Amino acid sequence: MMFLSLGLSFILSFSYKIMEILFRTFQSHKLGQYSLYFWAVGILIAVPFFTENNVYSPPVNIFAIMPVFAILLVGNYIFSRYSGYHPIGRYNIINFAITYPIIEEVLFRGLILPILKQSVHSAEIMEVMFLPVTIPVVISALLFAISHLQYYKLSSQSIRYMMFAFIGGIFFGAITDVTHSILLSCLLHIEFNVLSIYFAKRSSINRA
Known part of the structure; x- marks a missing residue:
């Protein structure tokens, strides 16, 4: 059961790359530029087939998590300027x-x-900023980090992306584990990415 869960998790982690390969195999060049949206729609369609999920659940323990959430909001502002992300074009x-x-x-x-x-021992192995971190949280964060290689080639820059993804994955996973909802992790993730764009653009203006 554990190996089945790990295998399924690995396939889901690289589902974006699988989608890209399918488009390339069938030479769907016109649709290939929209592979991201096909992937997104596919993931959303798949959600109801997973009886245990944190997607549509309203968050619980939200007041207990608010101090940590506030600290992470500030932390995002500090660390996003070093992320190295610089997406170009609208x-x-x-x-x-x-x-x-x-x-x-x-x-x-x-x-x-x-x-x-469901299949990996979920006992707490450490505590980070008062958040309980379990083995499933660490594995999901590791898969999240490794999956970033499907977007970028292996380089010193992509390793930096993976490090940020792993650390973020620990916090996002722990918060989701406590609240049983992805709402707060979504907000934190969006904030980090938006701030990364902001600091990248500001850095470009300062260099000009």
Whole structure:
């Protein structure tokens, strides 16, 4: 059961790349530019088939998590300036700010985290900023980090992206685990990406 869950989680983690390969295989060049949206729609259609998910659940324990959430909002402002992300063009900027954060949260914290919790021992292994971190949270964060290689080639820059993704995945996963909802992790993820765009643009203006 555990290996089945890990295998399914791995396939879901690289579902975007699988979608791209399918488009390339069938030489759908015209539709290929919209592979992101086909992937997003496919993930959203799949959600109801997973009886255990955190996608549509209203958050619980929300007042207990608010102090940590507020700290992370400030932390996003500080650390996003070092993310290295610099999407170019309206299409990429909109997707980076909205589409990717929402679909990645649906996928990794909404679906993969509950899948792992069903078959992997979920005892707390550490505490980070008063958030309980479990093995499923760490595995989902690791998959989240590794999955960023499907968007970028392996380089020092992509390794930096993976490090940010892993750290963010720990916090996003722990918050989702406590609240049983992806709402707060979605807000944090969107904020981080939007701020990354802001600091990248400001840096470009300062260099000009």
